[in-house]
Amino acid sequence: MARKIVITSGKGGVGKTTICANLGVNLSRLGFRVVMVDVDIGLNNLDVVMGLEKCIIFDLTDVVMGKCRVRQALIQHPEYPSLYILPSSHSFTKSSINGDHIKNIINNLDKMFDYILIDCPAGVDVGFHRAVYSANEAIIVVTPHLSSLRDADKVLGILNEYNLTSKSLVINRMRGDMLLSGDMMNIESIVRSMRIPLIGVIPEDDTVSSVSSVGYLLKTGESTRAFTLLSENIHNGTKKIYDCTYKYRGLIGYFKRGLKKLI
Ligand SMILES: Nc1ncnc2c1ncn2[C@@H]1O[C@H](COP(=O)(O)OP(=O)(O)OP(=O)(O)O)[C@@H](O)[C@H]1O
Numbered sequence: 001m002a003r004k005i006v007i008t009s010g011k012g013g014v015g016k017t018t019i020c021a022n023l024g025v026n027l028s029r030l031g032f033r034v035v036m037v038d039v040d041i042g043l044n045n046l047d048v049v050m051g052l053e054k055c056i057i058f059d060l061t062d063v064v065m066g067k068c069r070v071r072q073a074l075i076q077h078p079e080y081p082s083l084y085i086l087p088s089s090h091s092f093t094k095s096s097i098n099g100d101h102i103k104n105i106i107n108n109l110d111k112m113f114d115y116i117l118i119d120c121p122a123g124v125d126v127g128f129h130r131a132v133y134s135a136n137e138a139i140i141v142v143t144p145h146l147s148s149l150r151d152a153d154k155v156l157g158i159l160n161e162y163n164l165t166s167k168s169l170v171i172n173r174m175r176g177d178m179l180l181s182g183d184m185m186n187i188e189s190i191v192r193s194m195r196i197p198l199i200g201v202i203p204e205d206d207t208v209s210s211v212s213s214v215g216y217l218l219k220t221g222e223s224t225r226a227f228t229l230l231s232e233n234i235h236n237g238t239k240k241i242y243d244c245t246y247k248y249r250g251l252i253g254y255f256k257r258g259l260k261k262l263i
């Protein structure tokens with residue numbers, strides 16, 4: 001049976017799709033069969049971030065409408081053969097697809113994969129419920145900003161209505177230089193306010209935004225190590241957290257911090 005993990009946040013643009021894509025790659029590198037299901041219906045970001053937009057023949061809506069079988073809509077990643085994506089659709093009216101449709105699809109994928117990663121849309125309306133309904137675990141993504149934490153807190157309250165076996169926290173876009181200077185909310189306060197276990201901290205990394213804007217996956221950059229640790233934590237149940245501050249410590253780090261302030 002596959003682990004079915006929904007990646008959610010409440011607030012938009014905090015990095016759900018980025019984290020889903022990088023988790024998919026890292027878990028498949030660890031040897032697992034992974035499928036990422038884009039339930040952000042109407043916006044289809046996951047295939048774009050993965051650089052697979054042009055490979056789409058069928059999508060989630062086609063599966064729901066009975067135009068194809070779920071296997072036919074899966075896109076295999078050319079570089080990571082155990083990684084697949086089930087793309088969302090650009091065009092269909094959202095209300096036509098409900099939680100039971102998604103659940104049927106996920107149940108069909110259950111035996112074929114070790115991990116089913118569900119990329120959830122922003123907000124807490126029907127799209128959110130549709131995505132969470134088939135999951136048995138949730139990753140809540142936040143950034144170190146009050147607005148993100150408030151939204152995530154609301155999401156946590158709603159998630160309590162679902163029968164999830166675990167809810168874990170990932171802090172994205174953490175700035176090591178600002179953490180050291182005290183200009184950013186620290187990790188301990190975020191974890192204390194969210195009251196769920198922390199399984200990853202991903203640094204702010206210019207490489208992430210530059211690769212996602214052209215549709216390629218991250219292979220270098222500060223956050224690659226953080227994504228590897230996050231994937232290992234998810235699989236092994238460990239809690240190894242990436243230290244975003246290490247490159248800003250010591251004399252060289254002091255200059256780096258100064259430089260970062262200037263730009
Ligand atoms: N760690 C990071 N460092 C730098 N940029 C990042 C990081 N994580 C995400 N981004 C950038 O932030 C933007 C939003 O990311 P993403 O699309 O993954 O968010 P999302 O939560 O899925 O958004 P939505 O709610 O619209 O679905 C993208 O341009 C992405 O490249």
Ligand SMILES: [Mg+2]
Nearest residue numbers: 016017040045
């Ligand atoms: Mg997204």
